[in-house]
Amino acid sequence: MIYTILDMVSDMLTIRTLGDKVLTQKAKRVANIDDTLRTFCASMVDTMLQSEGIGLAANQVGVLKRIIIVSDEGNILKMINPEIVEFSENKCMMEEGCLSIPETYLPIHRAETIKVKYRDLKGKPHFETYSGLTARIIQHEIDHLDGITMDTL
Numbered sequence: 001m002i003y004t005i006l007d008m009v010s011d012m013l014t015i016r017t018l019g020d021k022v023l024t025q026k027a028k029r030v031a032n033i034d035d036t037l038r039t040f041c042a043s044m045v046d047t048m049l050q051s052e053g054i055g056l057a058a059n060q061v062g063v064l065k066r067i068i069i070v071s072d073e074g075n076i077l078k079m080i081n082p083e084i085v086e087f088s089e090n091k092c093m094m095e096e097g098c099l100s101i102p103e104t105y106l107p108i109h110r111a112e113t114i115k116v117k118y119r120d121l122k123g124k125p126h127f128e129t130y131s132g133l134t135a136r137i138i139q140h141e142i143d144h145l146d147g148i149t150m151d152t153l
C-alpha cells in the first residue's frame with residue numbers, strides 16, 4: 001500500500017474531559033464516508049493507542065459525529081453510525097475506565113451480548129453480534145455519542 005503525505009501526518013487529538021459540554025451533547029449521524037473521515041478515524045486510532053485506551057468516541061475529541069473506535073481482541077473496529085438493535089437480557093458487571101474521566105473506575109451493569117449495525121470506512125454495512133469486553137466497550141462508546149458518561153449511569 002502506498003501512503004499519501006496526509007496519511008502520515010495524523011496528529012494526536014486532544015481528549016476532552018468531564019466538565020467539557022461536548023461530552024453531554026448528542027452526536028449526529030455521518031452523511032458521507034470519504035477520505036476526510038478516513039483520515040480523522042486514523043487520528044482517532046492513534047490517539048486511542050497513544051493514550052492506552054481500548055475505545056474512543058468522536059465526542060471525546062470534540063467532534064459531534066457518530067463515530068467510535070473499539071479495540072476488539074487485537075483488531076481495531078472503526079464503526080460509523082453504530083446502532084445497537086438488540087441487548088441480551090443477561091447482564092454483567094465490571095469496573096470501567098474512561099479516557100475522559102482519568103483515574104476513575106466504576107462498576108457498571110451492561111448487557112453481556114449485543115447486536116450492532118454499523119458501516120465501515122468503505123461504507124459497507126455490517127450487522128454483527130458481540131459479547132464480553134467488546135460488547136461492553138461498544139455500549140460505553142455509543143453512550144458517549146448520546147451524551148452519556150459512565151459517572152451518570
Ligand SMILES: [Zn+2]
Binds near residue numbers: 097098099140144
Ligand atoms: Zn469513555
